[in-house]
Amino acid sequence: MLKLQKVSFAYQKEPVLKNISFEIEKGQNVSVIGESGCGKSTLLKLIYGLLHTDGKVSWNGEEMLGPNFNLVPGEPFIKYLAQDFDLMLPLTAAENVGKHLSNFYPVKKKRRIRELLEVVEMEDLADKKAKLLSGGQQQRIALARALAKEPELILLDEPFSHIDHFRKNNLRRRLFSYLKEQNITCIVATHDSTDALSFADRTFVLKNGNIYADGTPEQLYKSPPNKYVASLFGDVNHIMLKNLRENENSRKRVVLYPHDISVVKDSAIRAEVRNTYFKGENFLIQAKLNGEEILVEHKKNIQPGNTIALKVQEKLIEERLK
């Protein structure tokens, strides 16, 4: 189990992380999300032992003392995959993956390298020099290398940032099921809502140096505590209640995703279409509702200038206001 107690950190005067405490069970997949610069990478570096904190970071009850006490920063049972992949460019993909594996059992080593190259779908490029690989291919090799010595805890900083959309989904499924099978604890810092929604057991939202929200992805998505949290999962509206309800006088607003709002034949809520964007299965409609800019999802394209009637389930509004 990973345990952080009152962990704070500042590069300069202003603290980046403030008094953070949490526990993560073995084998859990935790995603850390939050706006750019909120401290996701700093948190991973701190757990790995690259940065010093006055707080306490421990693994299975043993305190990890950090860079002020370790000559070589980092713990051997943790792997940290930074945003720069730090590959040995003159070596081949396979050589990079096996770099930290012992040469004592060459057949075993070869088998392990092949297994890891399969996880990241790079078998075909095993013998290609790293310097000749694309950014996404290098990132996949760096991932395989991080897994080579079967870490107990893996820290991944934007692990799919250079990988194209088609491959990303498949790779995510393979990687995260591999980590589950091996019972490897994983923390992923990410901007990508799919990493957080589809694969994490638990999600931390970082804001202003604190864990601002902590829950299962489903809890955070379905009942976002506010607009900030909802916006990390995609487009979101923050609509004045008086624009949705008759006889509403408060200045309260409600968080609604575009798909929470339906276009109907007739209703008292009317908006004027300003723009439409094709999204594949649906269209995203940008419209003006009593002066407020809103986003609505709809099956059909509606031309700008048209008026649309809208409906939001009252039950959903009540839930979001809780």
Ligand SMILES: Nc1ncnc2c1ncn2[C@@H]1O[C@H](COP(=O)(O)OP(=O)(O)OP(=O)(O)O)[C@@H](O)[C@H]1O
């Ligand atoms: N070496 C450094 N020296 C000084 N300030 C730093 C350093 N590294 C990061 N920072 C600052 O610390 C804050 C947190 O940075 P960090 O990289 O942890 O954020 P992040 O959430 O990972 O961002 P991103 O999502 O853009 O990668 C930022 O304001 C950043 O400018």
